[in-house]
Amino acid sequence: MTLGVTGVMSRIAELQDQLGLKPAPAPGGTSGAKFASALAGATGPGAGNTPAAGPSGGDVVAAAKKYLGTPYVFGSTDPAKGLDCSALVQRAYRDLGVELPRNSAQQAKAGRPVAGLGDAKPGDILAFNSPVDHVAIYLGDNKMIAAPKPGDQVKIQSVYEKPSAIRRVLDSVPTAAVQDMSALRPAGLRATSSGLTGVPYADLFEKFGTKHGVSPKLLAAVAKVESDYNPRAVSKVGAQGLMQLMPATARGLGVDDAFDPSQAINGAAKLLASHLREFKSVPLALAAYNAGGGAVHRHNGIPPSAETQAYVPKVQKALAALGG
Template sequence: MSIAEVTSRISQIKAQLALLSGPVAATGSSGAAFAGALQDATAPPTARITAGTGGVGDQVVANARKYLGVPYVWGGTDPATGLDCSGLVQQVYSELGYDLPRVSYQQAQAGRPVASLAEAQPGDLVAFNSPVNHIGIYIGDNQMIHAPRPGKDVEISPVYATPSAIRRIVPDAPAAGALGSIGAIGTTAPGRVAAGTPYASLFDGAAARHGVSAALLSAVAKQESGYDPRATSPAGAQGLMQLMPGTAQGLGVTNAYDPAQAVDGAARLLKSLLDRFGSTDLALAAYNAGPGAVLKYDGIPPYAETQNYVTSVLSTLEAAA
């Protein structure tokens, strides 16, 4: 750990002690936290993802809610034993393929700035003090999820002070009314799969909900599993869309062998990758090899499997067009 990181940690401890006299959390008891986590975990995936703005930020919030009730542990990065504030942030974002720094002051420099809390969207990072020594995940309505201090659990509480930094890591959420237009476009625009395609109604439905080409979803399913919802790869990828268990969990997919859940989860994942990388070929590369590999090589990774995967899916799309 560098001197700067040690200094940040010392400042963080001081801030946590100062918070002892701070406002009471909105979800103060561990029982209430567990109830909230249980409610979120058992809700249908579409309800958990589309409850707010409908963007990737809501996926961040849904992931963060899973850790309500996890105890604060200074330096903690393992949800099984405890998390500190930056450990929580890093864990939540890693499940969606975002590689954030470990400590709060570095996380408060990631992504892009948001001018004020009035412009903040669910999933944004809210950081406190200068130098930054505490950080949380904004969920809307002046509330955040954070790991507050020793003796407390990960909880939902008010944003107790004006943040010293607000950072947006994920793509912007759709503007008001945008989800409706996405749905209308998704049901009629080119890219709808041909009649007779296996699971055509699932692809068309997911395209309408999430603004991803149905033809792209179909091409990915064909490449991944040959439209076999029972497929399991040697690496452990599961189902029609070949989701890895950790990826499926992060997307709220409880059964990757259920075609409806798999297609909906894959649509949300592809939408986030398209928004993040800005092109279909890079999104496909990230779907196959992971976002980290695309970032590492600043393009399609030099892996034969990934390059063949991208070429094959794009060829299927061209043939469908």
């Protein structure tokens, strides 16, 4: 049954009564004007069912400024120890209840694009280089706050070159969306992933990534770097299969046959999930996957070995190629 204007207005009045709202007096004029007024009274600001505005870009700037003077420490997300560039951005937004991905390449895809620096607003994310390897928070007036490099600290500086990307995460974010946070989480980080079409064993990356709470794209990127998706690969030190698990590690993960892609991916997902929970950082979790968690703890970051220093950016590059 199709309701006319009168029927719709009657339904709005019922909803107002159910919500405990006082209906506004019916204005004069046409029935269309009455309808618009009634609809505004039922759904507009003050009606009780429209969330208040969420945090603003200015709030992001204020949150970031709390970390001025914090030392730059690559891979660290703990302000008591130090922060790297993407950790600063993530921390400032997280302090406002907005969850962002961990690394700079992922943050350069969060929110929506801004055409150029002339259109940028305080709180926007500035990304630099291609592939992206540095991010900062725009302050306005060609200034930004960033954790620039080792030996430096979080500070305010001029925007010294044209950003390769500018992203706006906050326009006017409803409070409810911030509390939920899933509304702001990039699609690649939600419970299900996409974009693995054509990738070998995509269904297994999806299945076990979802099971253990690890991005399927991250698992696929690790497999790409470890074995180039070869389930029969064996390294010179004896690591086996698609995910290059050492025999002792495989046994500890309950993997009976590391050459079986299903078992290998399940074990690798379990291992990565453990490292992510422990280190709360994708780069550090990758370093632990390559060199062991003990090595990451001993060096309080990515171990200085040439292999691990090269391994982490290789996986990050593979992840970026998958759109992760």
